[in-house]
Amino acid sequence: MAGPLNWFSQIAAVTKFGLMSIPQRRGSVAATIFGVAGVVLVFVGVLSIATGFRRAMTASGSPDAVIILRSGADTEMVSGFSREETRVIADAPGLARDARGPLASAELFVIVNLPKRSTGTDANVPLRGVEGAAISVRDDLKITAGRMFEWGKNEVIVGVGAARAFDGLEVGGSVKVGSAHWPVVGVFTANGGVAESEIWTDARVLQDAYHRGDSFQSVYARLASPNSYQSFKDALTTNPRLNVKVERQSEHFAEQSTALTTLITTLGFLIATLMAVGAVFGALNTMYSAVASRTREIATLRALGFGRGAILVAMMIESLLVALVGGAIGGAAAFLAFNNFHAATMNWQSFSQVTFAFAVTPALLGQGIAWATAIGLLGGLFPALQAARLPIAAALRET
Amino acid sequence: MKFFPLIWRNLTRKKLRTSLTLLTIMVAFVLFGILCAVREALVGGVALAGADRLIVRHKVSIIQMLPESYQARIARIPGVAAVTHQTWFGGTYQDPKNFFMQNPVEPEAFMAMFPEFILPPEQMKAWLATRTGAIVGRKTAERFHWKIGDKIPIMSPIWLRKTWEFDLVGIYDGAKKGTDTTSMFFRYDYFDESRQAQNWGAGQVGWYTIRVKDPAQAAEVAKLVDREFENSPYETKTEPEGAFAQGFANQIGNITAIVSGILAAVFFTILLVTGSTMSQAIRDRIGELGVLKAIGFTNGRLLSLVLAESCLLTVLGGGLGLALAALVTAGGDPTGGMLPMFRLPGSDVLVGIFISLALGLVTGALPALQAMRLRVADAVRRI
Numbered sequence: 001m002a003g004p005l006n007w008f009s010q011i012a013a014v015t016k017f018g019l020m021s022i023p024q025r026r027g028s029v030a031a032t033i034f035g036v037a038g039v040v041l042v043f044v045g046v047l048s049i050a051t052g053f054r055r056a057m058t059a060s061g062s063p064d065a066v067i068i069l070r071s072g073a074d075t076e077m078v079s080g081f082s083r084e085e086t087r088v089i090a091d092a093p094g095l096a097r098d099a100r101g102p103l104a105s106a107e108l109f110v111i112v113n114l115p116k117r118s119t120g121t122d123a124n125v126p127l128r129g130v131e132g133a134a135i136s137v138r139d140d141l142k143i144t145a146g147r148m149f150e151w152g153k154n155e156v157i158v159g160v161g162a163a164r165a166f167d168g169l170e171v172g173g174s175v176k177v178g179s180a181h182w183p184v185v186g187v188f189t190a191n192g193g194v195a196e197s198e199i200w201t202d203a204r205v206l207q208d209a210y211h212r213g214d215s216f217q218s219v220y221a222r223l224a225s226p227n228s229y230q231s232f233k234d235a236l237t238t239n240p241r242l243n244v245k246v247e248r249q250s251e252h253f254a255e256q257s258t259a260l261t262t263l264i265t266t267l268g269f270l271i272a273t274l275m276a277v278g279a280v281f282g283a284l285n286t287m288y289s290a291v292a293s294r295t296r297e298i299a300t301l302r303a304l305g306f307g308r309g310a311i312l313v314a315m316m317i318e319s320l321l322v323a324l325v326g327g328a329i330g331g332a333a334a335f336l337a338f339n340n341f342h343a344a345t346m347n348w349q350s351f352s353q354v355t356f357a358f359a360v361t362p363a364l365l366g367q368g369i370a371w372a373t374a375i376g377l378l379g380g381l382f383p384a385l386q387a388a389r390l391p392i393a394a395a396l397r398e399t
Numbered sequence: 400m401k402f403f404p405l406i407w408r409n410l411t412r413k414k415l416r417t418s419l420t421l422l423t424i425m426v427a428f429v430l431f432g433i434l435c436a437v438r439e440a441l442v443g444g445v446a447l448a449g450a451d452r453l454i455v456r457h458k459v460s461i462i463q464m465l466p467e468s469y470q471a472r473i474a475r476i477p478g479v480a481a482v483t484h485q486t487w488f489g490g491t492y493q494d495p496k497n498f499f500m501q502n503p504v505e506p507e508a509f510m511a512m513f514p515e516f517i518l519p520p521e522q523m524k525a526w527l528a529t530r531t532g533a534i535v536g537r538k539t540a541e542r543f544h545w546k547i548g549d550k551i552p553i554m555s556p557i558w559l560r561k562t563w564e565f566d567l568v569g570i571y572d573g574a575k576k577g578t579d580t581t582s583m584f585f586r587y588d589y590f591d592e593s594r595q596a597q598n599w600g601a602g603q604v605g606w607y608t609i610r611v612k613d614p615a616q617a618a619e620v621a622k623l624v625d626r627e628f629e630n631s632p633y634e635t636k637t638e639p640e641g642a643f644a645q646g647f648a649n650q651i652g653n654i655t656a657i658v659s660g661i662l663a664a665v666f667f668t669i670l671l672v673t674g675s676t677m678s679q680a681i682r683d684r685i686g687e688l689g690v691l692k693a694i695g696f697t698n699g700r701l702l703s704l705v706l707a708e709s710c711l712l713t714v715l716g717g718g719l720g721l722a723l724a725a726l727v728t729a730g731g732d733p734t735g736g737m738l739p740m741f742r743l744p745g746s747d748v749l750v751g752i753f754i755s756l757a758l759g760l761v762t763g764a765l766p767a768l769q770a771m772r773l774r775v776a777d778a779v780r781r782i
Contacts, residue, residue, distance in 0.1 A: 027678060030675070032672075034671050078557050112460050210463070274429060285675075288416065346650040
């Protein structure tokens, strides 16, 4: 009686034979390995764009950081407040305070054209006018080079992403707004968040330069505690003097990233699916030729008493191993080529550039390996079935 | 041609292997077709841009407006044949997700500037007679099932923050295949009167389009326009329509590079798979090739037989794949508004056929050389 141990040793033996015969078929095996590697590389590469973009958009904002816009406005671009309105908002209950008053910054959001370093053509770079509380209403905003701009002066500080992506944005450089050059005096980081794509200056300075009178577009604020969100929101939305909507900063930016991440993810899956279909055909070809070249060997084993199941499993294992090697190569190549690759793209909602870094995450690599596994299993199944079903007598006679 | 039956028989001798290879190649070309359509959707505007048109915008950024009074000053600049303006309205129909562009324009000047939009004369007449009239492109009209005579409510969060109502008086078509027919245009006089009534942004327009008398002079006219408004509160930046569209596409990223990168990975993969199959197929038949040589086939003939076989396979797969891609992309924009120009251009189909031929030559080259170099005695002994 063939016990389970015997069965496993049969599988091990057939698998070993199979793997040992790989050097004889190295051409087609290599083709399969690189085929699978190609699928995983492209899949992980494309999706790392979406992951990186989403990460940049959602890195901004702990649960107590909120943004207030005019009701009906999806983005700061189409929102608008007068100074009185921003004062009413800042005075609402539930906001955190420091020595200078409530932690609320009324801000102006416009764009300025600057050449992108990668293409040399003009891009819409976000230019933000802020008030004193701007740094404390955001998470982990730090000046890493130079200094903060002086209030009331035509000076700017730039996010590290913007400094990397656009021409002239380094300490000592300058931004041309109208006929004036505004010197860049500092560079800041914001925990990888969307603020890193922006240029900041004093809101009042920006109001003058853009002929905006005494108006703003949004208010960024920090709550006394995450729990006061609902009461703060209710206080503002029921105030007859205001017509606003309140959102957590994290939710606001996550919402803005949905369209692009969905588009990229869909495209990534479509490409990967089509490529995977191609790779499955490649794997099928390889395994069929493996079975064909080993027909007599398999028939001999069967004649010696090896079971159909053992042959089947062993062939599947071989196919799976080949695919996994391909998957590992593809994943490693994607990580080396794309992880932390800096790019900038258009955020259509705010009509301005967002800088981000491609992110090859462990989850993404896991998905890539899952693709490789699926290709290996699908590509191995039919040839393995064929091998297991070989009629022994006829197969022994084959040349 | 008389060897076609031989080539065909060779291909069909192992039907499973051939069909699998064929399917692999086909899949690669479906992907090629779809990616070309995506690229076309994102950068296609560049090729469609009029060579004799310039775009004038605010120098600091396109979101800043220019005075309407610039129109007359631009018209007086030497080399300018015509000028008209548009303004970003940024409205939404029912749901913010239903994105399409709506711009207030001066109907007659606008239609003269953009001959790629074709509107039946009686609809043009109706537009000129209806102050609240609007025209819309065929694609958007079909998307929302609008008919002439419908009242279209558009909510604008920018302009007066109210819902504007327009009377649909015309539906325009594109003169060329790639012309974007998703936008809606309505009358600037109606738009500006409403702004005047609310004392909000009246007399401000988004950007100007200029037609130059001689396309060769375009760069100089652009310089003259920018010089005209130098040191004014509203300085301008003037560039050819094509450069403007290219710059806009570059804002998304280097799309051509990304698409080429993906396609390179795809074709490299396919090259490996097909190449290894072809070598395998030739190796299986070394004996026969030896016999062919023995009965007088020349080296050159054997080479071309093998190459013809691999090219037949790849061109067949490529053709099927491109046909399937054409079918898939014929449905138009799959995202509902984000990619209005999603289509597979004929030139890319030609490139695809060329690539499939090249793929056949490259994958067939090694096995064909092997076949050519066979020594009859060695080959026949293998039988």
